Amino acid sequence: MPNMQPAVLVVDDEVHSLDAIRRTLEETFPILTASSADRAKEILDQRSVSVVLCDQRMPGLTGVEFLKQVRERWPHIVRIIISGYTDLEDVIAGINDAGIYCYIQKPWAPDHLLATIRQAVDTQGLRGDLQRLDLELRSSPSVLLQRRSEKMARVRDEFSFERIVRAPGSPVDPVCEVAARVARYDLPVLVQGESGTGKELLARAIHYASPRADQAFVVENLASIADPLIESELFGHKRGAFTGAYEDHIGLFQRADGGTVFLDEIGDTSPALQVKLLRVLQEGEVRPVGSTRTLQVDVRLIAATHRDLETAVREGRFREDLYYRLAGITLAMPPLRERPGDLPAIAARLLEQAARDLGREALTFSADALSTLVTYPWPGNIRELRNEIYRAVVLSEDHCIRSTAFSRKVQYGQVGQTVPGMNHGIPATGTLQERLDAIEAVVLKEALLRHRWNKTRAAQELGLSRVGLRQKLLRFRLEEK
Template structure:
């Protein structure tokens, strides 16, 4: 264990017996440095880290006050004490004003008195140093925390803003994004329409982080399938004892959002009662937690998402017209994935590399023929279906480049159309034409899917289909089925 370092105390007096007396009184508790005049004292100050200086007032050359004044200017943290046999008021005033002394000690002094004074002075020195250190740390931590918060806010705005919504240079989504940017900074409700899985929540999040509310919370609530009671509890909160098992008050997302943004998806499924409650919230900003009679207000911005056409719902009497117009200050329609054929390849690559990083599996990308199949499918499940398919392909892939043989059979068998596959025709029961036409259509799709999955190895494909190589080749020629892109045949 390292020995404790004693605090250093400098005693300055032109009388040797006075210096010896002070050393004897202090040497057990302190490292005592000795000087006979101001010049020697300043030299020792430059060589040692001194916590306390005890100086006689009347000395040849510089007086104690002059010495301590210079020490205060050069080493302001050092605690200064005057020892004097004289008590002239002018000397005391000069010492206080000029030297900033901590204490006067008059001669003759008692050893215990001197020891106690120096101990207190050392403690004062340590406290002053601790205070300075903590002040610097708090200043640094405060500036660091502010810098980190600003950096995090910028990161969120960049990572979750409009740039995070991937689309191609000529994507139909570009016009929607341009309009969303304009409405982002205005505190008005916006209605987002589009099929399930088209990215309405992602667009709403981008609008939030592109607005002046970006430093406030963002919440998403899907209203579909929730009862009025469950929806009210989630949205408005619930008071303690308002329902069985509720032992404490629960805050709703209107309180949690706190001047942030809320996207209410599935707004078309609201009951008449909840429609009226939401209308009051939009008009007055007022609501009541479940089980409470107290009216509260919210400053949250409300965005709404709907899978169905609300204008048609209003015309059919299934949705309040006044609520529709309160929600739809502007209406942004998010196109389905089949309406964004140029975006599928880029989105698939984005999902692939994100999943590869998450699961720690190296990949290079998709082959050209795989991208052709993915782009030719209409993706009725939109973004989520595409993401799930990409993850499934990544899991079963054995090579760094993912080929079409990894794609699910129903996608390979789908007939590519002008805007993706005709999913209705994929069901044999809904096809038009004679029985022969329908059978031939299904035979063609099965042949295409099998050849792709077998990487155009005709021997393996013929064996699986129960055909000879000659018979398989004849059917491929009959239907005009050829390898997509750069798929080579294995003999």
């Protein structure tokens, strides 16, 4: 089935920059590209576009000038601009005239760019929903209330703890059980875990299981915002607070008033920002940049980090009082290498998503492909797994994904190196018996995972008695999942 997602138009006169943005976004959205404002307007006359992402520096029209024209002729399109630090003054000055949704500072991070475009697409969809709801409200208020209730129920279900993909008995189960109990109470939560383990997904589930579920859930990655801009983005600013601040700007905490704020990578914040975040937690108030008055806000804060904050506190890099305010409840998302039993289910969900996004029919994994995925340690966690599966879908010509479609490091089970001729992380050194034992342990583990730890079926596949299989499991310490 062809991809029906909203198209994103990228406008940049630099070919390398255009290609980099296209590669970052094309796995998730249909991408149209233009190297000039004139070509972009031709595309907008012919194609339906949800988001325009434009560089500020272009020959002829600047990005802001072009987006002003877009606002006049295609007001429904969400407008985003990319700018270097030296151009920020001009961009900020033109934000209101051009109706710019947000700006992204160079050098941009792929994850932040993708997340921003996702939010912009969602915003464009919500605008359409609001227009339809407005018509319904005029004709029948009761229909509006019913539709709103139905939509809220769907959102709660989509982001529920049950929707976090995992197998029965997963290490994620106890994390979700604690999170579900915590969700009902208005306490700050600190989610710890490596990059790509699903910390934001857990935070969303907490929000939609809480009494604040019908209010805003606002996300910000603190590591992706330049230091001079971060206070303005979080707390807002007043007109005239700095060069280019021609209008008041509402900060993230004000936009989330009544709802939940999720701050990712909080361990990367500066000491000055830590003081201001502490004030939000203690007093429930923020002070916009350039203002002499504080504003009361009612938000629940969920923070996340891949860093060891306790060590950072001991070394003086993170405020102790802020840490204890954030860590009212601490949850730890386990890395993918500690949850191999979940990997087949996660991989199947990602394969389904990749096939849908890339316009392919239903695909399946071969036994060797699934075995390869299970035995690789995944230092990049689910984000790395997703990239490998999208790659495999693109490279596979038939309906079965084989291990040869994965990158060499995944095929050979090595992190940071590949050893041709070796498979699934079998050691390249050691005595013959030690290496044979390692191979036998991998084969046993693969069979058990393939049969979801059903020992009778695994023993039948391997030509062993159940007693013989149990002895080998004890020998290789595989008796427990």
